[in-house]
Amino acid sequence: MKLFNAFLILSLVTLTTTAQEFKDLDKSPMDAVITRNQDNSPLARIIYSRPKKNNREIFGQLVPYNKVWRTGANEATEITFYEDVLFNGVEIEPGTYSLYTIPDKDKWTIIVNEQINVWGAYSYDESLDLLRTSVPTRNTAAPVEDFSITFKPAADGSDLLMGWDDTFIEVPIRKAE
Template sequence: MKKFFIICAVFAGTLFTPQLNAQETPETTKDSDGPNFSKLDVSPMDVILFRGENNEPLARVLYSRPQTRDREIFGKLVPYGEVWRTGANEATEITLYNDLMVGDKTIKKGTYTLFTIPREKEWTIILNNSTNIWGAYDYHVEKDVARITVPVRTSKTPIDALSMSFSPTENGANLYIGWDDRYVVVPFKNVK
């Protein structure tokens, strides 16, 4: 009789245990009552935040970080002379929490899209009023609020994933944008 109950319990367990499809994993299993979780994006989203002397936020960049993955980046994957979203997936966005100067132009606090036009020796940095957009497909030059040109610099070490960081300066901050074997520096200055 004991064996009969064990066999019944095993049989019942196989009937009522959820089965995973061959292509499903625990991260992508859809529960009939719950969410469908996706796998980690190959170009994960990241954020950098620059804070002032009193720890108040001054600027934030939200961007996706594509990987080099043995590809030729500039001039091939990212063509020279074309508007680039400065990352992957959604276009990169920068939020300024105070009015700041980019080049000789004062930019009002707010959120902007950060586009770039990479070239071999210099990049054009663009702050644009279009936000919440995918890629550079909805880029419109008439929505530009600022454009500056900065020189390309060679990195001493390879940068496998597109990377950005802020570094404080005497009168603001520099935004570093680097990938593969090069980087650029975008100066932001406090408005006096």
Template sequence: MKNLILVASLLIGVSAFSQAKIDPTKLSYASVDVSPMDAVYFPLNATSAKTVADGAKVKVVYSRPQKKGRVVFGNLVKYGEIWRLGANENTEIKFYTPVKIGGKDIPAGTYSLFAVPNEKEWTIVLNSDIDKWGAYAYDKSKDVVRITVPVEKTSAPVEYLSISFVQTKSGADLYAGWDNTQVKFPIEFK
């Protein structure tokens, strides 16, 4: 009898809960992020529906901060300090197949992508620690590879941080540009 009363009470509670109406005028929506999240694949015509068999080799997910009239490098982004290479959560790069970066073999998988910008060169850092906010919890002991790349000037200022790829004979160069600065680093596909 106790079980029957318990089951009946449970059914009444579930029925009442499932019939509860949500007032759409009371919903709270997140405001628009000033540094929207974006993703870029290599090859550039790949999409999230593509698989390795369809040709997707690399995916980068990052947030795109704006210049908004500010001096970016050496000011907003400090020289000589670790940077998440974007805004909000740290930038992540996913390799669908093994690659080689800076002469080092990198297994397929997802990595955080950081940079240490300087005026004439940057250190690009692949780190095994993912799902972090910014570079606040950055742990150098989890670096997978570090490479130094030269800084190039853009032909015109880039308002939003942008990441793209250019195909090469052995893989692709990843380009990152913002303000009047861009860098690239080579990724070799195995």
């Protein structure tokens, strides 16, 4: 009986140790950024996945020009506005939306779409676009290895920054009056 109990304990320890291994972690981890108003109330939040450059040519190759892109990896990037905002000058009501882009060499078209909880851009439906707006591309000071999104505080709002490889864009988000 002691031998059986010892075997049982050894088996449980082995199974527990094996079960705690994390295999095949996501190669493009999920991240989130939030920007707040001066009174510390939330203005906007973005949830997205961060693919790596990994010595690949990004724009024009991995991410083709003039095609709808999920703006990251895995699920389509999600943006939530907590109050009425002007997104590059266009008014948007509070809510959660998908954020797609169409990269081009000199400009990106930014798309705010009403369909959420979608994988990639495979089921993208243009008829659900809330808005499309364009911003010029800019060159980064140094290559950006991981696709990145952040907010830069600005008067009455924030500027949304998205960048990868040697390219970034900036989209103003302001509180609507």
